[in-house]
Amino acid sequence: MNDELFQRGLEIRKSVLGAEFVEKALASADDFNMPLQRLVTEYCWGAVWGRDELPRKTRSLLNLAMLSALNRPHELKTHVTAALGNGVSKDEIREVLLQVAIYCGVPAAVDAFRVAREAFADKDRAAAK
Numbered sequence: 720m721n722d723e724l725f726q727r728g729l730e731i732r733k734s735v736l737g738a739e740f741v742e743k744a745l746a747s748a749d750d751f752n753m754p755l756q757r758l759v760t761e762y763c764w765g766a767v768w769g770r771d772e773l774p775r776k777t778r779s780l781l782n783l784a785m786l787s788a789l790n791r792p793h794e795l796k797t798h799v800t801a802a803l804g805n806g807v808s809k810d811e812i813r814e815v816l817l818q819v820a821i822y823c824g825v826p827a828a829v830d831a832f833r834v835a836r837e838a839f840a841d842k843d844r845a846a847a848k
Contacts, residue, residue, distance in 0.1 A: 721761060728765025735768070735775065735801045775805040783807075783815045787831035788823040795831060799838035809839065 733741045748756045768778060779802035786795040802812060812835055820828030 721765075724765035724769075725757060725761045726765075727769050728760040728763070731768045732760055732764040735764075735779075735805060736797060737801075737804075740797070776802075776807055779805045779807050780811065780815055783812060783831075784819055787816060787819040787827055790827060790830065792830060792834045795834045796838045796841075799835045800842055803838075803842060 729741070745756055768775070773781075779798065782798045783795065783802055786798055799812060803809075813832075816828050816831045816835060819831055
């Protein structure tokens with residue numbers, strides 16, 4: 720593993736997803752899944768999210784579409800919250816999910832809209848505290 724790329728990925732991952740979320744994921748890792756945590760941090764966050772050719776907002780929009788198409792609600796919810804932090808508006812999220820309906824199917828979009836609303840509500844509750 721590349722420790723420099725891991726550290727870069729860790730910084731980006733914490734910036735996008737929140738330090739508490741990432742630290743919890745790493746703290747709960749064990750011998751079985753720590754290699755996955757390292758792989759995701761190094762390659763996903765360090766090697767790809769760390770590239771300068773696309774801004775984080777664009778990467779977030781792409782993630783929302785792909786996670787919706789793949790029917791990955793847990794990851795989608797995490798990335799809806801991250802997208803809001805990367806400057807993506809609720810209106811932009813809605814437009815991505817409408818695009819999902821056309822290209823990936825209405826059931827995928829229905830689930831994605833439900834997950835996005837849950838993420839919005841969670842964020843609003845956290846902000847009200």
